[in-house]
Amino acid sequence: MAITSANQLELLQTAEAVAREKMIDPALVIEAMEESLARAAKSRYGAEMDIRVSIDRKTGKATFTRVRTVVADDELENYQAELTVEQAKQYMENPQIGDELRDEVPPVELGRIAAQSAKQVILQKVREAERDRQYEEFKDRVGTIINGVVKREEYGNVIVDVGRGEAVLRRNEKIGRESYRPNDRIRCYIKDVRREVRGPQIFLSRTAPEFMAELFKMEVPEIYDGIIEIKAVARDPGSRAKIAVISYDGSIDPVGACVGMRGSRVQAVVNELQGEKIDIIPWNEDAPTFLVNALQPAEVSKVVLDEDAGKIEVVVPDEQLSLAIGRRGQNVRLASQLTGLDIDIMTEAEESARRQAEFEERTKLFMDTLDLDEFFAQLLVSEGFTNLEEVAYVELDELLVIDGVDEGTAEELQARARDYLEEQNRKALEHARELGVEDSLVEFEGLTPQMIEALAEDGVKSLDDFATCADWELAGGWTTVDGQRVKDDGILEKFDVSLEEAQNLVMTARIQLGWVDPVELEGEDDAEEDALAEGEEAAAEDEA
Template identity: 85%
Template sequence: MAITSANQLELLQTAEAVAREKMIDPGLVVEAMEESLARAAKSRYGAEMDIRVSIDRKTGKATFTRVRTVVTDEELENYQAEMTVEQARQYMEAPEVGNVYVEEVPPVEMGRIAAQSAKQVILQKVREAERDRQYEDFKDRAGTIINGAVKREEFGNVIIDLGGAEAVLRRNDKIGRESYRPNDRVRAYIKEVRREVRGHQIFLSRTAPEFMAELFKMEVPEIYDGIIEVKAVARDPGSRAKIAVISYDGSIDPVGACVGMRGSRVQAVVNELQGEKIDIIPWNEDQPTFLVNALQPAEVSKVVLDEEAGKIEVVVPEEQLSLAIGRRGQNVRLASQLTNLDIDIMTEIEESARRQKEFEARTGLFMDSLDLDEFFAQLLVSEGFTNLEEVAYVELDELLVIDGVDEGTAQELQTRAREHLEAQAKAALDAARALGVEDSLIEFEGLTPQMVEALAKDDVKTLEDFATCADWELAGGWTTVDGERIKDDGVLEPLGVTLEEAQDLVMTARIMLGWVDPAELEQADEEIDDETTEEEAEA
């Protein structure tokens, strides 16, 4: 069928109908038609020709043209779409490189294959336009709750009709064993909106902690108004959750406001989350206090926080241990996620046994290193001395407060401690040199002989090797995998090197080697400080 024999307005009517159905710009559909007709024309006139089609937006008339570009003799490759300046003189006056010559060609007959190809091009372009429209409509709605109707289920993933767009609720984003039937209404959290070539672009979740926070925002007006803030959420979807809230108005109880009259507010959230039990906890800037709240309903006897390691030890009475840990470790796991701390729970008996073991280990250290009897070594431990460095370099007055220690005894203790430390340092240095450590690393300020030996055992033997190390490789750190914190051991961690110290040491080594310009580093630090100041001012 020739284009000219068809009703020319039919093209525009078709474009309008498709655009209305897909909620996209009619002009995009017309462009897709032009491209499909041009492709069909190329199959008739030759694939190397530059055939273009223009559809009049008012009359629907399709105009077919052949375009040829003027190029230099050396650049001429495609004789069907290009021509030289000499050849162009037949068609135009004073042609120049870059000019184009356009001539109209007869419309083509649309055979069955060409028509099918044209249809595919139009459908593809319409799909692309529809996806672009969906992305633009929803890209700014990520992080909000949306309602939709179940359209179908594919391999455990639920396709949700949002009205003009489709989203996917993946299997691992559903609560427990939720099942849906077509046309069921679903409320979910827009987790992510990303531009994809194929497949879905809008990803929903009902298991995300943010979903619970947004549900409380909908149910609790004080949260919506900013009087109460949700500081943290930890969930075991479909089973149990903990949510930490804080009130910025002293007259409003954040927990009571979230619970509501006779539990009406929290019950509305529980019903939406398939009966998920929710513990509402008051937020506290003091981490140990916050953790005690987070471990409710268990009672806590004692909390010891190690801020450097991001770890906390919790001591509970024997009868509270199972309650603190929870079924299958649920309570302590949620508390750990809520506080972002690694929690070690022990009973009072276990803590006492551990402290006794530490006491005995330190006593043994002083007995062996300083040649002391057990009673004297225990006196040192009881006074708070934990290592030889403290004994060797502490002010003499701090040793004199120990019962039975006079000035001569204190000086003797320090002499023995220093001699032992010097012997240890010499042995460590000899071992490091035997392993092939270079003087550049041994003489590097900030590293003790024991540190150099530890580095050598880890195959770090030159200053260049040391400068390539990451701070966490030296001082250790924590990695979060699937919501659980996993410890990364550092080479120098047993020797008390902190992450900040490791950063300073590595950066100093890089500056010494000329890898980093101190001036650029200082400028970068100033820019970071300026950005921080601006952010604080805006806040």
């Protein structure tokens, strides 16, 4: 098949038809045709030649051009596609390295094999253009809801026709009891769009918490307008969910707006989620208050928050325990996801027993270490003293408020406490030295003898060893593994060393060893402060 005047216009018509069908730019189809014709020409004139084809966008005429590039004498490798400066002087004036010499060559006739090859090149290019177009269209729609039609099901995964492509609703992203048949309409959340070898992959979800948030945004105009904001969502897909909302308009009740007249708004979301029960909760900046709301419908007696550990203790009446935990722990699990806190639920009786145990433990501590009778030790505990350090180093006036304690008795109590602590410190230091601890660590300011002993037992025996420790290794912390928060025990955690204190201790050790220049450190701190100030100024300008 030769490219003759009879089929020149047909090239353009074919390109237009393919572009319309695949919804891509006609120029991309013509470029694919040019490449396929160039390949066919190379098979005719020689693979080493640089043959290029240009198709006129108006007439459809294909022009075949042989291109030779001017190169340095020592770089000449391909005699068919390159020539030296001297050789180029025969064809052009003052040739320079990098110049191109172009000669038009006769069009080629495409045999059956060449035509088939050209067709494959065009199809491949069209497919690539179609994939690029599909990726560009859907990449910016991640995080939105899309309507589609079920095409088929493969190994539990649902293939959905989303208009200009196909998307996948994986088995683990379906609500448990859902089943679909071909041509069923389906509404999903676009969770991810990835460019892969076989084309862009669009991943859908119906179990994502964001899907519920987007559904509420569609049903509740106040959320769409920004008057009400969804602060957190926790779901047990197909069973139950909790959603926390806040209103920025004092005259609008966020819970009532989301529920709607006679529950019409929330019911529309429930119907879409196959009957999933939804608790709508008012959000609060105060974590304990927010948690009390999140544990509804259970009543809460008391909340104790440990912000460092990200953990919270909740005390409920005995008869409310099962309601607070929920079936299979569902209620407390969702409340934990919603607040981002580990929740430990106990009854009032359990909390009372624990407090009694702590009272007895502290009483025994004072009896054994200070040689006190039970009544006097209980008086100390009742006044809020929890350890020997508080007794030894508290202001004398705080001991004098205890019934029956005069100045002499208070001084005696403090003397006994200090003697005991000094003896414990001496024993701890002796044990640490037996373990091989070095003077560099013993003399380091900020570590008590008990801390040095704990470090030595863990293999940290010198200031160099200490300086290589991470702050969380000393203070402890929490790690999220498979969605569950796991406790990392710190070497000095039992001494109530915070993460910030651990950071300061380690950095001080590194400065003393010369590993860190304090001047550079101050420069970094100043840069951070400047950046923070610039950010605040920019925010103020935006508000203005």
